[in-house]
Amino acid sequence: MMPWVLQIPLLDLIIATPAHSQSHTASRAAQIKHSTVQNRSVAPIMAPTSSSELLQAQAELWCHAFAYLKSMALQSVIRLGIPTAIHRCGGAASLSDLQVALPVVPASKWQSLSRLMKLLVLSGIFREGEAGAYCLTPVSRLLVEDDQDQMACLSQFAVLATSPFHFGASQRLPEWLKNDDASSETPFKMAYGAGFFGYTSRDLEFGKLFNEAMSADSRFAAEILVSECGEVFAGLTSLVDVGGGDGTTAKAIAKAFPHVRCSVLELPQVADTMPEDSTVEFVAGDMMEFVPPADAVLLKFVLHNWNDEDCVGILKRSKEAVSTREPKGKVIIIDTVAGLASKQTFEAQLLMDTCMMILTKGEERDEEKWHRLFLNAGFSGYKISPILGCRSLIELYP
Numbered sequence: 001m002m003p004w005v006l007q008i009p010l011l012d013l014i015i016a017t018p019a020h021s022q023s024h025t026a027s028r029a030a031q032i033k034h035s036t037v038q039n040r041s042v043a044p045i046m047a048p049t050s051s052s053e054l055l056q057a058q059a060e061l062w063c064h065a066f067a068y069l070k071s072m073a074l075q076s077v078i079r080l081g082i083p084t085a086i087h088r089c090g091g092a093a094s095l096s097d098l099q100v101a102l103p104v105v106p107a108s109k110w111q112s113l114s115r116l117m118k119l120l121v122l123s124g125i126f127r128e129g130e131a132g133a134y135c136l137t138p139v140s141r142l143l144v145e146d147d148q149d150q151m152a153c154l155s156q157f158a159v160l161a162t163s164p165f166h167f168g169a170s171q172r173l174p175e176w177l178k179n180d181d182a183s184s185e186t187p188f189k190m191a192y193g194a195g196f197f198g199y200t201s202r203d204l205e206f207g208k209l210f211n212e213a214m215s216a217d218s219r220f221a222a223e224i225l226v227s228e229c230g231e232v233f234a235g236l237t238s239l240v241d242v243g244g245g246d247g248t249t250a251k252a253i254a255k256a257f258p259h260v261r262c263s264v265l266e267l268p269q270v271a272d273t274m275p276e277d278s279t280v281e282f283v284a285g286d287m288m289e290f291v292p293p294a295d296a297v298l299l300k301f302v303l304h305n306w307n308d309e310d311c312v313g314i315l316k317r318s319k320e321a322v323s324t325r326e327p328k329g330k331v332i333i334i335d336t337v338a339g340l341a342s343k344q345t346f347e348a349q350l351l352m353d354t355c356m357m358i359l360t361k362g363e364e365r366d367e368e369k370w371h372r373l374f375l376n377a378g379f380s381g382y383k384i385s386p387i388l389g390c391r392s393l394i395e396l397y398p
């Protein structure tokens with residue numbers, strides 16, 4: 001069951017006109033100006049006034065400036081297999097249990113590793129149990145790689161996000177913000193000389209890392225999608241997963257709902273390398289030119305890679321692909337609707353937005369931005385179900 005949904009016929013909604021926004025801005029500016037004149041002697045807001053406030057501010061600054069070291073500590077324990085080792089010890093492991101389980105770490109490094117674990121306990125990745133044992137938390141449970149286990153694992157996603165590829169591109173952000181020429185389209189392109197999806201085929205190590213990360217994310221999301229959102233697929237006989245990667249999501253849908261014939265549209269560099277599969281058909285093509293017809297088009301984690309103009313084009317082609325299948329034809333989007341969330345989820349969404357700024361020409365959109373895209377692509381209504389944590393499921397009607 002969906003906890004709650006927003007169902008909106010597009011034509012019923014009134015979008016604020018520029019004139020309305022401008023007059024609002026103008027009157028707010030007048031208020032601010034007025035209060036500035038009234039309060040000339042007030043000290044600048046937020047300036048630390050005592051030594052203790054200054055020192056507190058310094059501690060906060062250290063935390064922000066060194067935040068990437070949490071990512072590096074996280075990547076280290078994933079690569080060493082520590083969450084899996086703790087899981088195999090029954091969910092709690094002492095340092096000596098880990099020493100037995102992980103002979104790859106030399107004796108000289110255990111002291112250093114215990115210092116990293118202290119940071120990760122403080123960050124909530126692990127928890128300290130009885131007699132100083134390290135225990136899994138819900139976060140590190142997501143990093144357990146165990147073939148015996150039925151639970152989805154997100155360690156490959158975290159390895160990609162903390163990889164030198166992402167880190168190298170993010171180092172170009174300040175330079176990119178000052179630059180306006182075509183070669184500096186994204187910080188990623190400045191760092192590696194190619195756009196993101198071009199580079200996945202050019203650098204095999206990066207391509208493999210990216211595909212494994214997307215596949216891990218899809219296993220995670222598909223588990224929730226098929227168990228919680230069955231009604232979304234009711235009555236459908238065919239679905240095409242556009243930009244569907246290695247077909248993990250399409251395969252999960254085909255398995256859970258055998259009445260839906262699933263295919264995947266992917267770039268030739270991806271589709272042509274996929275092994276024959278009896279449940280899902282791979283179609284090599286370019287979504288910027290063509291979307292194959294089906295009852296439903298799925299766009300999971302795709303539109304946030306593209307700017308508004310490209311998104312409207314993809315959505316128009318998706319609308320054409322499903323329109324003839326009315327009344328059941330629809331487009332299903334899985335992506336962030338920024339802001340429909342707790343503070344922590346919103347922070348995760350803003351970090352993903354910054355990641356999109358660095359890697360692609362896309363962004364994480366709030367509902368107003370989605371609304372404008374849907375209107376420009378000619379759709380008649382949509383329904384947002386915020387049921388996938390940081391992301392929502394959006395059903396879009398032609």
Ligand SMILES: C[S@@+](CC[C@H](N)C(=O)[O-])C[C@H]1O[C@@H](n2cnc3c(N)ncnc32)[C@H](O)[C@@H]1O
Nearest residue numbers: 197214218243244245266267286287288300301
């Ligand atoms: C961020 S990934 C998402 C993959 C998959 N939907 C998922 O959620 O795991 C975006 C996908 O779009 C594919 N893609 C990029 N440009 C494309 C295009 N022009 N036509 C078809 N697929 C494209 C990429 O190869 C990649 O697999």
